[in-house]
Amino acid sequence: MKKYRLLKQFLRGNKAAYIAGIVFMIIAQLLSLVNTFIIGVVIDSVIGDILPEGIAYKGLQLLGGKEHLMHNLWICGLVLVFFSAFEGVFMFLSRKYSAIAGEGIAKNIRMDLYEHLQNSTYLYNTSIKTGDIMQRCTSDLETVRNFLATQFQDLIKCIVLIVASVSVMQKVNTDLTLAGFSLMPIIVLGAFFFFRYVSKKFLLADEAEGVMSTVIEENLSGMRIVRSCATQSREIEKFIASSLDYRNKDLKITVAFAWYWGLSDAICQLQIGVVLVTGIILAVKGEITVGMLTVFMTYVHNLIWPIRGMGRVLGDMGKASVSLGRIQEVLEAPREPGRDDTGLTPKIEGNISFENVSYEYTDGNEVLKDISFSIGKGETLAILGKTGSGKSTLLHLLVGLLPYEKGSIKVDGIELGEINKRHLRKNIGIVLQEPFLFSKTIKENISDNNPDITDADIEKATSIASVDRAIRNFEKGYDTMVGEKGVTLSGGQRQRVAIARTLIGNCKVLIFDDSLSAVDMQTDKEIRNALRKHCADTTTILISHRINTLRQADLILVMEDGRITDRGTHDELIQREGLYKQVYDMQSCVLDMAKAGE
Ligand SMILES: Nc1ncnc2c1ncn2[C@@H]1O[C@H](COP(=O)(O)OP(=O)(O)O)[C@@H](O)[C@H]1O
Ligand SMILES: [Mg+2]
Structure with a gap:
């Protein structure tokens, strides 16, 4: 609850840009779905002979009817270009406003931290470690900004895509919709657990890197003592040990990622394969048209990567929460009383x-x-x-x-x-x-x-x-x-x-x-x-x-x-x-x- 209030505090002055970023992103996503749908209709009802229904029918009539379009296919192309251009414009606006909001949020966090550190008590200021505070003001801040400005939006994008695609897909064919989502839970959960697992490993590697940096820093600033005591070889041994430890931990992460990308790519492709095979079987049986199969294929293709990303965002959410907590700790440090204009201002003599x-x-x-x-x-x-x-x-x-x-x-x-x-x-x-x-x-x-x-x-x-x-x-x-x-x-x-x-x-x-x-x-x-x-x-x-x-x-x-x-x-x-x-x-x-x- 406190964290939620803190997020609201950081959003101040940027709410309009933030919401604009999300709304434009939703519009762009919906336009991309429409675009794909138009391709499906053109294949089925302009090139093919299937009678369009509902809105597709109205659209065809508006553009001069099937016969006219069949002989002037460029009109269909123009419509697609038109929608794509719109999608591009909204994508641009979304990115622009998200960036404005993101930078504004980062500025707010920085300002709040700096102001608080300037006014916190002397005892607090002398008890903190500079390196630790610097990290809170830079990388923790970046994690929170990234979560608010990018990851949270990705999450909404994913939800919008799922809801909109499913509502179109299940109208066309329920069986194929089920086939299209059959492996999605594995993809989401896989990403979720993997990124949770790996964020712990990142923490260990970060610590090892910190140890290594400290060894270097101490050695450089204490070089005179090291030289005068002739302890260089011991220093080198210490450095090698910390460097090896860091390498081992970092390597574990890299190998884990190699496994993850390989496996998850294979499952994603498998999901596309499942839709293709099921779709072809259904198309042969005449239960789905070629145009709609194309729509399905494209939808699943467009959904699969954001869904994998969603698992990652959910897995990373813990990291953002920890970072927010670390920023919160600084902001909750005791403030020096009487820094404001309260209190007496007598002429001081010196007794x-x-x-x-x-x-x-x-x-x-x-x-x-x-x-x-x-x-x-x-x-x-x-x-x-x-x-x-x-x-x-x-x-x-x-x-x-x-x-x-x-x-x-x-x-x-x-x-x-x-x-x-x-x-x-x-x-x-x-x-x-x-x-x-x-x-x-x-x-x-x-x-x-x-x-x-x-x-x-x-x-x-x-x-x-x-x-x-x-x-x-x-x-x-x-x-x-x-x-x-x-x-x-x-x-x-x-x-x-x-x-x-x-x-x-x-x-x-x-x-x-x-x-x-x-x-x-x-x-x-x-x-x-x-x-x-x-x-x-x-x-x-x-x-x-x-x-x-x-x-x-x-x-x-x-x-x-x-x-x-x-x-x-x-x-x-x-x-x-x-x-x-x-x-x-x-x-x-x-x-x-x-x-x-x-
Ligand atoms: N920020 C601090 N937190 C906790 N203990 C402290 C702190 N600063 C000083 N002390 C302790 O208070 C005692 C008195 O310290 P100090 O006033 O600096 O002594 P002096 O100036 O006479 O050397 C010491 O035992 C010291 O360890
Ligand atoms: Mg003293």
């Missing part, structure tokens, strides 16, 4: 407080436990903690990437959940732990094509982020392409471009999630000094493993296993035994050693 906040990604597994702290406008908060202690999670809660349920987070005294998300993110900028740059120029990455951002703004942001000099040293400067098509930025350069991108927003709160980890100590210091100078009113939150980065903060939190286990200023924390002091001692020791080495 932040957490009160008894706990968070769990999965039930019963709290990764943040009872977090409480507060910082005022323009202050700096620093967080130190081992990997996995919950630092990033805490920050993601603050920018509304994750929803919090337990406790209270307030920005300038207003509950975070009540603030409009877009507004919140315009005011609270975050540099993520693993920043992503798009395959665009550096300038576009920083300004995001916002026309309000001037070159001077960009230069100021990059200068605070200490990356302006590096950018100017590139041949194309700010117009340098980033990523596969352009230069490969070093980890530190990437981080600094990402910092500039966040700085350009002039946010009231700035969050750096370990954003200086790949930057050397000296540059780290320069950036912090520049930030203090240019963003004095900005509330800053820093995560870092470097005591030097953290030490000037107004408040430092030490996090262990989801809890705040200590807090204070640098001077307070080094007085106490604990993680902070341990890290401090270790880093001073390394520094001392480095100094001694100089």
Whole structure:
């Protein structure tokens, strides 16, 4: 039922074209049956001497009667050409409107998927596998489109053909009609079961191909490690194994198809043979005319292939249903609340407080436990903690990437959940732990094509982020392409471009999630000094493993296993035994050693 509603949703705006495609197709099919019937009548009643009945009689009279037509056979030819031309026109219209509807449906599915993925929750977006989603947006979409635009129409075409042909055939001769359909059930069922069987095999082969692609992809992207560990021969063995597996599975399908086409063609021809032999026997007995036997032969011939196709469509229907289900799963993923225009849009100053906040990604597994702290406008908060202690999670809660349920987070005294998300993110900028740059120029990455951002703004942001000099040293400067098509930025350069991108927003709160980890100590210091100078009113939150980065903060939190286990200023924390002091001692020791080495 849900799937049906989904299909209706995809059809929106294309219903007229879709129905037109089906109606024109039905007309074209009926015209083709008429055409064949005319040939039968011409053989029997114009060339032969059998008196026509009903509509055939009327038709003959209209064209001048048997005698006249007999001497002017070209008229019959002209009539046939006329009907064939019409059939062609309707066929064309049917194809055209089906294509319009098909493309429209595909566009709707793509739009719906894309829109939903843009607005689904951060948690969902980080949990999905890119390859899997790409497949849902391409091959699953294609399967559904193909079903709606082609296979469903084929099904209707087949039904129309069967009903119309049988109603004509059984009027002429019931015995021959039965003979004409004697093998049809075998043909339909054979196709149905075969395509059901083979679609499972296709699934296995697809999986094997996926495994093989992954081996290649991992090998190529991890080539440096493979080379440096000299594990090429093991990689080759792995590849051969996956390639062989894929070949075997694919071969099974090809052989199965060879059997199927061979056998089913033979049965189809046998069906035509049955009609021919029965027809000849009946014609000899005088129970059927030669003209009508020709009509029968042509009808059966025209029916047999669509009927075989119908079995295939029915067998493939499961595949379309699975694909639709996979698309449906994406469309049912939770949407991020508050993306619309709801919520408050207060002027944000940058006072932040957490009160008894706990968070769990999965039930019963709290990764943040009872977090409480507060910082005022323009202050700096620093967080130190081992990997996995919950630092990033805490920050993601603050920018509304994750929803919090337990406790209270307030920005300038207003509950975070009540603030409009877009507004919140315009005011609270975050540099993520693993920043992503798009395959665009550096300038576009920083300004995001916002026309309000001037070159001077960009230069100021990059200068605070200490990356302006590096950018100017590139041949194309700010117009340098980033990523596969352009230069490969070093980890530190990437981080600094990402910092500039966040700085350009002039946010009231700035969050750096370990954003200086790949930057050397000296540059780290320069950036912090520049930030203090240019963003004095900005509330800053820093995560870092470097005591030097953290030490000037107004408040430092030490996090262990989801809890705040200590807090204070640098001077307070080094007085106490604990993680902070341990890290401090270790880093001073390394520094001392480095100094001694100089
Ligand atoms: N998307 C997620 N789904 C489930 N668990 C997660 C997810 N992200 C992080 N975690 C878990 O939450 C804990 C805290 O992670 P995180 O906040 O990233 O720590 P940190 O930033 O301090 O290294 C870790 O145990 C991590 O495995
Ligand atoms: Mg982290």
